[in-house]
Amino acid sequence: MKQSLLEVKNVSKIYQMGEVQVPALQDADLEVREGEFLVILGPSGSGKSTLLNLLGGMDRPSGGNIRFQDQDLTRASDSQLTSFRRHNVGFVFQFFNLVPTLTALENVQVATQIARQPMDPLQALRMVGLENRADHFPSQLSGGEQQRVAIARALASNPRLLLCDEPTGNLDSTTGRAVLRLLWDVNRKLNMTVIIITHSQPVARMGHRAASLRDGRIVSLTENKEPIPPEEIEW
């Protein structure tokens, strides 16, 4: 049995919108294990992003408890959360979010500059197959390439946890597959814990486990005996 990395207990998130309360996440229980590939599934508005943001220390829950090893994220201060993200989490977004005025290499340096034990930025670019694009600006890269730079940036600080919110949402299927392959490799070769959000049921088959959300609740958590690499998945 693998060691547990994150423990989510009875967590809820309620957004206050004037008079109305929007329960985005309710009574979520989840244990994220070291080195696993976890896929989060669910229809739009089911609370996927909300959960991922809580796991990544981007936000605090309204109730319940989240622990990262011995650190209690529920009661962490703003600066403790910042330092948690800085040292333990890598993020990949649907819209890449590269800094447009920095080159690919410099975008990676944004992360390595503040990390405790970073990779060589060029090495990170090499991992995503873009070392020959190091001097390109985001506007000179394709969407898939931009997403790979974003992944390189997330990896470069050597985080324990890589969180991806619909990383293929903005890409065509071939490019999306390549990005997923990259994440697969990261998980296997670097033994990094990866959590991705996706809308597509088939993608769940590449994870060790898949959590399904509906209306702010985790409705199922299935274990995958044999994860399938992305290029073998049909969708």
Place this chain on the structure above:
Amino acid sequence: MVSPLTLKLLRDLRGRLGSLAALVLIGALGVASFGGFDSVYRDLEAARNRFYADYRLADFSISLKRAPERVLSELARLEPVVAVEGRVRIPARLELTGVDEPVQATAISLPSPPRPVFNDVFLVKGSWFEDSSGRQALVNDAFARAHKLRPGDRFRAVIMGEQHELVVAGTVMAPEFVYVLPPAGGIVPDPSRTAVIFLPHRALQQWADLDGACNEILGRVHDPRKAPLKATLSLLEDKLDPYGVMISIPMSEAPSVQFLENELQELQRSATILPVICLAVVAFVLHVVLGRIVASQRTFIGTVRALGYSRWQVMGHYLGYALAVGMATVVVGLSFGSWIQGAMVGLYRNFYELPGLTPHPYPQVMLKSALAGVLAPLLGTLREAWTASSLAPASAMRPPPPERGGRVFLEWLIPGIWKHFPFSIKLILRAVLRNPYRSLVTFATTFVATALMVESLCMLRAVDAMIAHEFSISSRQDVSVGLREPAGRGLLQELVSLPQVARVEPQLAVSCTLSNGPYEKRVGVTGMTAGHVLYRPVDSRGEEVPLPEEGLVLSRKLAEVLHVQPGDRVRLRPLIGRRQVVEAPVAALADTYVGLAAYARLEYLSRLLGEEWVANSVLLSTYHRDPGPSLLQELNRRPYVLGAERRVRALTLLQDTIGRNLGVFFGILVLFTGGLAFGGVLNTALVSLAEREREIGTFRVLGYTKTEIMGIFAGESYLVNTLGVLFGIWGGVVFTRSVVDLYSTELFRLPELIEPHVLMRSGLLMMGFISLAMLVVYGVLARTRWLEVFKTRE
């Protein structure tokens, strides 16, 4: 029902309330100074014109030794002359019980009962004389107020050495004495020590030994324009030559008239400079802000256009931002403007004896300034609103073109060095250079604000330096004594033996006309003996300018007016004595900041008058800096003394009034410039913050602290602003020079004083205001909900 577009506009405005409020304040200052100063100008001008017209201010005045009254009818028959009237004008000394220092006064007769033909007086309180016995006098209102004199109160007047008991019949204001200056020099009114009293003509004729005669002639001409009037005056001078003409001047050159005119001109200048700067800044900043808003709302524009909204509706929507700012600006500006008007008119009422000087509302002025307040932001944003309205629905729906990446010229220029910059520096430099327009706006705002700051601080210092120059460096006597008649050396012996007196120095002041070809000016030439120390002509650095045995030292402004330089010669004609014209060499130039001046050796001047050695005033230095009233009383008891004055008093007065008023004025200007810098920096910084929301969010997610992000962000702001400050200091120096030039009149000037420590202080102050704005930006940054930005595409 409110249209959804209006609702959106209101929400957008509310979201930018802070930065828009700063902009509104800047604009309001522009509207307020535009409308306020212009209204004050109109109030003052209208009151002046009405007073001059209703109380029949003469076109000219001629003072002479003694002209028999029958001459007047002869003069009136001269062709260019409409009418003339003779009166008596003579220095007097007033004594009030309980006031230990004497009051210097001018006594003037009011001829041709019931009212004089020219220069009538306006009765403020009390009544006219009951008879022509001379028991009753009218006194000027400011003096009466300073001593709480009321009709029926008594005082003594010493005229030609004789004491007269007088009763106040009424208090008055006179068109030729709107601004009453102390006779012994000085440029600020001193109503408690200076007075003008009016007496029945017959009585004053008797007291002044001028029975059946007068010593001042007022008159009006058919053609009051400058050149014909001058010609008429010289014709009159010729006619009057046998009666000892001393000075003939157009009334427009009378001190009070000139001062008022000067003030009006300055008001007009102030009503232009400040508003133009303020409104230009508003237009400029709003132009940038709206440009960004439109760029970020392309999708919205495309959507509403696709839904069938017309392009005019879209254009109207975006002009709504400017309109909202403009209307708020006008509301705040107009109320602030009328406050300025009230305050300034109130201030003038203390200085000027001008009936009917009250603040009036001027609808056209309000309309004009309101229009300016609305038009400036509208014009600034017209292009942006047009751009928005001309976006085709389809193109607007497409995602915005990706933000331009690419190298900036520095990377090509110094690739070796560039490589080694940390990415944060690269980020800052690229942000600055890749958004040249945004950077330029920030730069320009800071540049203008800094230049204004430098100017205000330099002027503040210049006021101090001017006072020091005139009252400590140039003149160092403790008491100055005016003599009734020119006197010889013997008098000095007598004065130096008085208690407290340490040193005496004679002076001879002679009114002369100096001319060089077509250029002519009447000035007082001051003569001093060798070894004088109590009063010295000095240059702008405070170095004494030695007097030549023969010839003149001129003040720089006078030399400018006469178009002469050291080494040139001027024609010099004394207005008293033998009036012999001589050619005098100009030996050197000195600097004075008040009035025009010329200096010569006393012996040289005496000879021009046909005397060997005469003085008409004496400077004393005493063992105490402030000798107190007893010495003055002692001096005033002597019949040959016209008046005596302590320098301490003049200095205190000057510092109190000029120093305080200018101090407040420039103090406000410093605050205003700070506000301008603050508002400008805040606005551009907030715009660029909004533009880079996503970038900032990314940094936050990656684990950068707020302080680290602020560092990058502030780096950009500081880089551009520091450049703005540095160039602004240079701009300020240029600006100060031109303002000194602009405000340099024959009456009053300020030294062009540009000191490194003042420049340094301006720079530091500006950096302070910029840092303050950065603090606010940090607050906004810290409160930004950065998670939200990832939920939308753009």
